[in-house]
Amino acid sequence: MDLKGKKVVITGADGFIGSYLTEKLIEIGADVTALVQYNSFNSWGNIDDFSEDKKNATKVVSGNVRDYDSMRRLIKGSEVVFHLASLIAIPYSYDSPMAYVKTNVEGTTNVLEACREWGVEKIIHTSTSETYGTALYVPIDEKHPMQAQSPYSAAKIAADMMAESFYRSFNLPVATIRPFNTYGPRQSARAVIPTIMSQVIAGKEEIKLGALSPLRDFNYVKDTAEAFIKIAESDKTIGEVINAASNSEISIGDLANKIFKISGRDIKIICDEERIRPEKSEVNRLFGDNKKILELTDWKPNYSLDQGLEETYRWIEKNMNRFKVDIYNK
Known part of the structure; x- marks a missing residue:
């Protein structure tokens, strides 16, 4: 079509x-x-x-x-x-x-x-x-x-x-x-990447996150x-x-460290109980197979995680008025 x-x-x-x-x-x-x-x-x-x-x-x-x-x-x-x-x-x-x-x-x-x-x-x-x-x-x-x-x-x-x-x-x-x-520019802080980035860019020496071990495919x-x-x-x-899917995975903890590297700062992570899902509700691993979309269409991901994170970080730097970093955005 x-x-x-x-x-x-x-x-x-x-x-x-x-x-x-x-x-x-x-x-x-x-x-x-x-x-x-x-x-x-x-x-x-x-x-x-x-x-x-x-x-x-x-x-x-x-x-x-x-x-x-x-x-x-x-x-x-x-x-x-x-x-x-x-x-x-x-x-x-x-x-x-x-x-x-x-x-x-x-x-x-x-x-x-x-x-x-x-x-x-x-x-x-x-x-x-x-x-x-x-x-x-x-x-x-x-x-x-x-x-x-x-x-x-x-x-x-x-x-x-x-x-x-x-x-x-x-x-x-x-x-x-x-x-x-x-993830990417325009995403709200209800998602993990802008949650991390907005706290970092606001100058926080300690940032609040939920569980760090879950693996995600970004x-x-x-x-x-x-x-x-x-x-x-x-x-x-x-x-x-x-x-x-990208057919790859990274833990939330490792993702945070990638973002810290972009900022050029050493930052401490605090696990905030309010941000942790109930034990049986936490999805511990999402790692997607993209063979089907590659077979049915000519789609393929063009952005690496590092490229996407860099673009997102720079956008959030310019749009910090959208983020209330001291309030947990559900």
Whole structure:
């Protein structure tokens, strides 16, 4: 599928990954409608940081995936839908699990049902590597069992199953992308890399983190956005679940030391009990197998971890007004 000229809807376009995907689609020449979450400040999230020409090329619609009627209006006439809107913070899912069901499960069902009603040509549904839970074997391929180790991951598993059911029940042309840990400029401090970097750049001699031993597979956000594009373009991806992974891993402790090296400072880490997940909820290892995406598309990661960390660090240096380093961002 050639996305140039296609009428494309992106839910969650104001978010971290969604904003990069929106920019990429504009560059390709797609006709983009971007759903942002309604708020009384008329904020478009990360779209507010776009250049004026990209803002002008984007039709921005405020709404909420929880509302079926607004999804029906939004998706009418579209040809391709990228569904990224989701509640994503794991710690907050312990406080408000029902909110995750309403947004991630009911919201996804609303999007799928609207796509079915209007005969959308292709839907890219966004999953997460958290659905796998702690690795039972590595590298984790798409056949790995799913394990609900947090209310967030449970809601995403349910959303994935709804996407699969619409493919099997109604022949809806859905492909599911399962990104591993994405990072980069614009990411909030609810994620570990900006949490570390913002504390370091603020001049902290001691930084607060949760567990240091978990292993993660990190992907630079521009690589993740490109994976969305490649999965949408490929005719081989319908009905498939596809990892977007770097096929490598690093511990949180070693990651912090890499960031300290960029800063040129020696910094002490303090384990903050508030930031540690419940024992059975902690995902100890995520190391993704990316063979399937390499076979079905011509995607490959272009950024090394060192390159991505350097770019992210420099962006956070220039945008420290976005970070409240003395407050734990769930």
